[in-house]
Amino acid sequence: MVEQSRRNVLRGGLVVTAAGLAVPITGAGPAAAAVYYDPRRRAFAVEAGSSLGEAYRRLYLGWGVTVPAGWCPTVGAGGHVLGGGFGPLSRMMGLAVDHLYAVEVVVVDGRGRARSVIATRERTDPNRDLWWAHTGGGGGSFGIVTRYWFRTPGARGDDPSRLLPAPPPTMLSFTITWDWRDFTQDAFARLVRNHGRWVERNSSPGSPAARLYSEIQLNRRPIGQLGMIGQVAAPPGTAQRLLDEHLAAINEGVPATPSRQVKTQPWLAAALAGSPGDPGPAYRLKVKSGYLRRRLTDRQIDVLHHHLTRSDYDHPGGTLSLYTFGGKVNTAAPDATAAPHRDTIMKLFFVNGWEDPKDDAKHITWLRELYRDLFADTGGVPAPGDGAFINYPDNDLADPAWNHGAPWHTLYFRDNYPRLQQIKAKYDPRNVFHHALSVRAER
Known part of the structure; x- marks a missing residue:
């Protein structure tokens, strides 16, 4: 059931940026709401269109795990995680972003070209700063998130049931x-x-x-x-x-x-x-x-x-x-x-x-x-x-x-704002993504 659902959405799709640019995103289907285990990254992928409730359902029924995120099941994962992600299990398990391994983001460079970037928390990842910006930096500042991957820091092996916390019975x-x-x-x-x-x-x-x-x-x-x-x-x-x-x-x-x-x-x-x-x-x-x-x-x-x-x-x-x-x-x-x-x-x-x-x-x-x-x-x-x-x-x-x-x-x-400003300047130099409370690049 999970693998069939995954095949149904992994057909390629388009993301339209605030600048009106349509960009093909590998792995993003029409719904962009899949939740599945990604063995290559040893992490659970949650596409940005998924609701929290659907993520909870699929993670728990498939592998007996969860992410400590919000209490309202109809809230979308795409915006919720960007602010940190907090809910009834967070006092026991931390914020949702404390378990965030990677993020896929559509960004726009200085020449106005859009591209998809996958940024991980690995110390050797040249895009690690973009991952960090999405662990509480809010939405609408750096690009458009299309997918998250979750794996608890320190989790070892390739048994999916041990890579995120198990909720209480x-x-x-x-x-x-x-x-x-x-x-x-x-x-x-x-x-x-x-x-x-x-x-x-x-x-x-x-x-x-x-x-x-x-x-x-x-x-x-x-x-x-x-x-x-x-x-x-x-x-x-x-x-x-x-x-x-x-x-x-x-x-x-x-x-x-x-x-x-x-x-x-x-x-x-x-x-x-x-x-x-x-x-x-x-x-x-x-x-x-x-x-x-x-x-x-x-x-x-x-x-x-x-x-x-x-x-x-x-x-x-x-x-x-x-x-x-x-x-x-x-x-x-x-x-x-x-x-x-x-x-x-x-x-x-x-x-x-x-x-x-x-x-x-x-x-x-x-x-x-x-x-x-x-x-x-x-x-x-x-x-x-x-x-x-x-x-x-x-x-x-x-x-x-x-x-x-x-x-x-x-x-x-x-004190994290200056670092967010530097990341803004690097990944959105044209300020394509902005609103009243978005991060401003350092001038």
Whole structure:
């Protein structure tokens, strides 16, 4: 079945660049979505058109392995991996790019000619810097990715089942909710403070709690609930104990009783089910991001409570989610990949969703003001040592009207930006691939 699928797509195809150039790409078929084992490279190929869910399905059913990538199975691998690739297994296994062996990219040279380049992490590869740029440098800066190959560093032999990590046999998925009516400002602050303390204590590499991943959802009061979703990668008894301890620590001293829904499933079923409550296709969205190396301060918690409960804005859509981070992710050096945030404990996801375009300004302004006020001590944006996530692109970070702190490229790439600029100049000297937050070649 796998080999037949592979033959169906390996017929040659065309990739059209932003400059309008059509280029034949060996191994890229009409769908460009194949997932297969490549014995020549001893690595698993995932073409850029594959969804994460299809990659999980084929890797697991074929060889019992996976890549620690995102929770949403409909997300495309092509863009997800470029930002680093993070999901429920990353606290145990690292980022997706920590397992990236090679990448195939269509680039355009100084004469406007397009070509396909395969870049690997091998030290002897003359294109290794192009591989490195695709381990967290974001999309739309260097070329068009058509294929990835994955193999865990240090994996030996040619048995495919030993070349990537095996997921746990089962996964415990959970949804926790609290009634907003049960929360005073002090109770809200206690909940968020408890959560931050738990994350500070349980985000070191090798921590038993790294098997637990959670997203606490701090919603606008009009929606009626606060929530938390997550997964635990452990045998059922251990998984339930880790969840109980997590919830008890977060709820300590909080005068509100949460309700819970818990389901233990085979890992693949849980991976393909995805995260609950993802916004539907009808929503217009504005997102922002941040990383934290320590919990939110009491001042920030008060700011957050104000914006989630303010009476001059009645829309229920706004949310700040706090994602657990760290663990195995933090074992890599900041410059080992282009994804530099290797000393963090939390990822912040700010989102507002609405339906009518005429309301854009009102809803975007609410999110902008929350972000600005939360980070007022560092110029309206995260501290440069904390930073932001390139796969939640936010043009406001490049706008001096909203960013009075660190430059946008420092927030996304820290000290890795000069190296990314050099790679940009080498592989895209005509700046064919560009957008508001793309890497700028050094002048």
